Amino acid sequence: MLEFLTGFAILVGVYSVFTLGLNVHWGYTGLFNIGVAGFFALGAYTASLLVIRPPQSDQVDDYLFAGDLANRLDALPVIGALDLWFVVALAGAALVAAMVALVIGTITIRLRGDYLAIATLGIAESVRLVFLNERWLSNGSKGLYTIPRVFDGIVSPQDYDRVYLVVVLVVFALMFAVVRALVHSPWGRVLRAIREDEVTAEASGKHVFRFKLQAFVLGAVIMGIGGALYAFDLRAISPSAFTPLLGTFIIWAMLVVGGSGRLYSPVVGALIVWGIWSGSQFLPDPLGSPHVRYFSVGALVVLVLMYAPDGITPEVLRIRDRWLARWRPRRVAANE
Amino acid sequence: MASAILRVRGLVMDFGGVRAVDNCSLNVDEGSITGLIGPNGAGKTTLFNLVAGFHKPTAGRVTFRDERIDGLPSYLIFRKGIVRTFQIPRELKRMSVLENLMLVPSDQIGESMWRAVAARWLVKRQERAIEAQAREVLEFTGLSEVADLPAEGLSGGQKKLLELARTLMAKPRMVLLDEPGAGVNPTLLRRLVDGIRRAREELGITFLIIEHDMGLVMRLCDHVIVMSEGSVLTQGAPAAVQQDDRVVRAYLGD
Ligand SMILES: Nc1ncnc2c1ncn2[C@@H]1O[C@H](COP(=O)(O)OP(=O)(O)O)[C@@H](O)[C@H]1O
Ligand SMILES: [Mg+2]
Numbered sequence: 001m002l003e004f005l006t007g008f009a010i011l012v013g014v015y016s017v018f019t020l021g022l023n024v025h026w027g028y029t030g031l032f033n034i035g036v037a038g039f040f041a042l043g044a045y046t047a048s049l050l051v052i053r054p055p056q057s058d059q060v061d062d063y064l065f066a067g068d069l070a071n072r073l074d075a076l077p078v079i080g081a082l083d084l085w086f087v088v089a090l091a092g093a094a095l096v097a098a099m100v101a102l103v104i105g106t107i108t109i110r111l112r113g114d115y116l117a118i119a120t121l122g123i124a125e126s127v128r129l130v131f132l133n134e135r136w137l138s139n140g141s142k143g144l145y146t147i148p149r150v151f152d153g154i155v156s157p158q159d160y161d162r163v164y165l166v167v168v169l170v171v172f173a174l175m176f177a178v179v180r181a182l183v184h185s186p187w188g189r190v191l192r193a194i195r196e197d198e199v200t201a202e203a204s205g206k207h208v209f210r211f212k213l214q215a216f217v218l219g220a221v222i223m224g225i226g227g228a229l230y231a232f233d234l235r236a237i238s239p240s241a242f243t244p245l246l247g248t249f250i251i252w253a254m255l256v257v258g259g260s261g262r263l264y265s266p267v268v269g270a271l272i273v274w275g276i277w278s279g280s281q282f283l284p285d286p287l288g289s290p291h292v293r294y295f296s297v298g299a300l301v302v303l304v305l306m307y308a309p310d311g312i313t314p315e316v317l318r319i320r321d322r323w324l325a326r327w328r329p330r331r332v333a334a335n336e
Numbered sequence: 337m338a339s340a341i342l343r344v345r346g347l348v349m350d351f352g353g354v355r356a357v358d359n360c361s362l363n364v365d366e367g368s369i370t371g372l373i374g375p376n377g378a379g380k381t382t383l384f385n386l387v388a389g390f391h392k393p394t395a396g397r398v399t400f401r402d403e404r405i406d407g408l409p410s411y412l413i414f415r416k417g418i419v420r421t422f423q424i425p426r427e428l429k430r431m432s433v434l435e436n437l438m439l440v441p442s443d444q445i446g447e448s449m450w451r452a453v454a455a456r457w458l459v460k461r462q463e464r465a466i467e468a469q470a471r472e473v474l475e476f477t478g479l480s481e482v483a484d485l486p487a488e489g490l491s492g493g494q495k496k497l498l499e500l501a502r503t504l505m506a507k508p509r510m511v512l513l514d515e516p517g518a519g520v521n522p523t524l525l526r527r528l529v530d531g532i533r534r535a536r537e538e539l540g541i542t543f544l545i546i547e548h549d550m551g552l553v554m555r556l557c558d559h560v561i562v563m564s565e566g567s568v569l570t571q572g573a574p575a576a577v578q579q580d581d582r583v584v585r586a587y588l589g590d
Contacts, residue, residue: 186446
């Protein structure tokens with residue numbers, strides 16, 4: 001049971017990362033990215049390919065996998081124990097996601113809003129098809145599966161999940177802190193202005209394109225890092241994890257359920273939606289079958305949109321404040 | 337004799353087959369309150385869009401303080417000191433009135449991603465200064481009481497005042513107001529007129545104002561330019577223009 005909960009919490013953490021990225025895109029800036037799965041997959045594969053050699057790479061020149069960092073860095077004295085390859089893998093995932101976002105963004109953000117949507121959707125499918133078909137690189141539909149554990153020498157495999165949960169939470173907390181500082185800053189104010197009315201932002205003297213591109217790259221970087229975290233959790237990835245349903249729809253559901261454009265909604269949304277999604281696999285058929293599970297997530301989204309269009313986070317915060325209000329007087333009394 | 341702050345020469349704007357602005361030439365004197373009138377569809381709003389950089393002209397020139405600005409992107413024209421409002425107010429709905437104004441100043445330290453995270457105390461200090469300026473502008477336009485409301489909650493007239501307030505936040509040299517008086521009740525209208533006059537006297541701002549209410553034009557403007565079918569029909573002192581037969585006929589649609 002505890003094992004299940006740890007695994008569950010890790011994935012909630014990972015999905016919170018994707019939703020944090022989508023919140024930067026849609027929640028704060030109004031960028032309609034319907035290809036989250038693309039950045040997700042790019043992050044996961046980039047991170048994996050930096051640390052391992054793909055199973056079928058014998059036919060390929062060695063230099064292509066200059067990576068294989070896990071083995072190379074581990075061989076170094078002292079530094080090897082720090083598992084720096086993990087940091088390099090995350091940075092690589094971020095960098096590749098950033099470059100792809102920069103290219104798509106530069107081309108499409110100047111155009112009407114729908115072009116960005118079409119472009120992100122197209123890129124997500126192209127990325128998935130590349131990893132499905134370029135077998136020398138990604139081992140096709142079987143995917144990559146010898147991805148190493150972080151801190152392997154120090155932590156026993158039984159403890160891996162608990163340690164990795166801490167790793168995920170730390171990485172999430174760092175990115176959350178940066179996003180929080182940014183959205184509360186004048187930079188974030190410009191993003192919200194663009195979301196509300198791009199023309200007014202322009203009439204207020206803002207170089208709208210620059211801010212939209214920055215926000216698009218930032219969100220993509222966060223999603224790429226999420227992909228890397230995902231890869232080192234499952235330690236086996238294949239193109240089937242990055243379908244529009246599993247890689248994009250469910251993340252949109254989390255954002256909408258949590259409440260778009262609210263700081264804490266990624267966590268609230270990921271917890272609720274992933275709870276329903278992974279909890280319902282234990283239901284007897286037909287309730288536990290995939291199409292019913294997708295339907296129930298879809299139904300939840302519709303219900304939230306109808307009855308709590310700002311998402312569930314405001315309600316959660318209200319409950320928290322009620323509890324705080326109940327506890328505070330006692331705490332004050334205790335201090336005196 | 338005042339010198340022209342804005343010069344428009346032979347300006348043309350085509351939308352597909354429609355020529356909205358047709359070989360339009362005019363000057364606006366520095367420090368003046370100039371009225372721009374003419375029947376619906378005369379091309380007045382399009383002229384604003386061209387001057388402020390929201391559209392690129394098909395042909396012609398725009399010069400501001402002896403510098404060509406036609407074809408420049410809007411945010412650069414804004415930095416040269418031209419700010420425009422919209423005929424239908426475009427407030428940032430889910431942001432407070434105060435935030436609508438604090439957005440406006442250029443060169444905010446915290447608009448750089450890097451400094452927004454790494455130099456937060458610098459940003460905070462500048463934010464305090466910007467907030468003080470915004471509260472001053474709210475006072476000036478009589479919007480202090482609604483400072484913390486979401487802008488979508490304002491009345492139509494208050495939204496027009498917010499448009500004026502947004503331009504003042506920019507510390508502009510020249511303001512283009514698109515029908516500031518339309519749909520505003522008499523009390524707010526008096527406040528608006530007073531605000532425009534004082535902005536000119538105290539801050540030296542030049543105004544170019546599109547307005548249909550001839551009473552308002554007579555009260556406010558030093559000079560009136562009449563547009564019809566995309567170009568200037570006539571211009572002169574408000575009283576003279578009002579009595580011009582051609583103006584009456586243009587409005588009647590001959
Ligand atoms: N963005 C646009 N696209 C196509 N036609 C436009 C656009 N803006 C204005 N027009 C046309 O240009 C003409 C002038 O419009 P406008 O400048 O709004 O006039 P006014 O402000 O004097 O009433 C009208 O015929 C209008 O339909
Ligand atoms: Mg108009």
